[in-house]
Amino acid sequence: MVTIKQVASHAGVSFKTVSRVVNNDPTVKSANREKVLQSIQALGYRPNRAASLTRRKKSGIFGFIADDLLKVPYTFDLIRGAQQVAWENNKELMVLNVNEDRYTAEKAAQNLIEHRVEGIIYAAMYHHEVVLPDILQECPTILANCFCKNPRFPSIVPDEIQAAETVTLSLIDAGYKKIAFMNLNELIIAAQDRKKGVINAFNRRGVSLENLHIEPVFYGPAGQEVSCSREVTAKIVHEFKPDAIICGQDPIAVEAYFVLQSMGLQVGKDIGIASFDDWDTIPTLLQPALSTMALPHFEMGAWALEYLLNGREDKVHEKLPFTLVKRGSY
Structure with missing residues (x-):
């Protein structure tokens, strides 16, 4: 140096x-x-900013680069998980939110390295592939809720296939046999893997795929999608006549509730609804309350910081399971 x-x-x-x-x-x-x-x-x-704060060989500081993370409330748990582990180990967490227009990942990484952080968590708003600046190779770094095509960094991501398989099996085992899946934009990893999980569940229970209808409700490039949730809900109910609908995320379920209510159908009685994300207060504000698969954001943040604290150097690529939060929608 x-x-x-x-x-x-x-x-x-x-x-x-x-x-x-x-x-x-x-x-x-x-x-x-x-x-x-x-x-x-x-x-x-690079100036040693942390030297003014401590005379120890280690700074006691870990960096957290939040890639547009603060746009969506439920992703805050990624930070909370890392922060909890930091506090338990008498460490500090330095959080920097970045986006393409204002504060770049490279600038954030340089800032953190100048503070001599002991490691960096790079976390994304949604599960997708990221391209990272080379400067991050100068410091132990792990990715959370994202991954690199070139596996030079370890990563921890949600198990999208497990999530879709779990919620679909739950619906089938509850007696629902004709299920529609209103998926996310099928250009993204979450949508692709959740589609596989739903199909896996049908195959595991020996239910004909003729009883499954899958249709995305978002179209266009990731981040610029156009939603047609209400239109797709009405179309599916009229044409496919499902006894249950799985929604790609909780806001889609909100739209579905509105449409079903306008059609005189009662959620939880006439038709079952399930979803993904457990997005803040949305599931409990709906009536009946929404059953949904909770993303392991807190667990991913905690796992990532523990990985750095343990000084691991293996390029592990882990997946953490979602948790089914069963409420009254089916």
């Missing part, structure tokens, strides 16, 4: 001048400031 003394020697200035530039002292002469900044860039020097 490049030291501040090496920067001073390269720039031809004193140690104190470099320190003043790093700390944005406005009294530094512009010529000296420019020389120091050029030397910092040439040598790849």
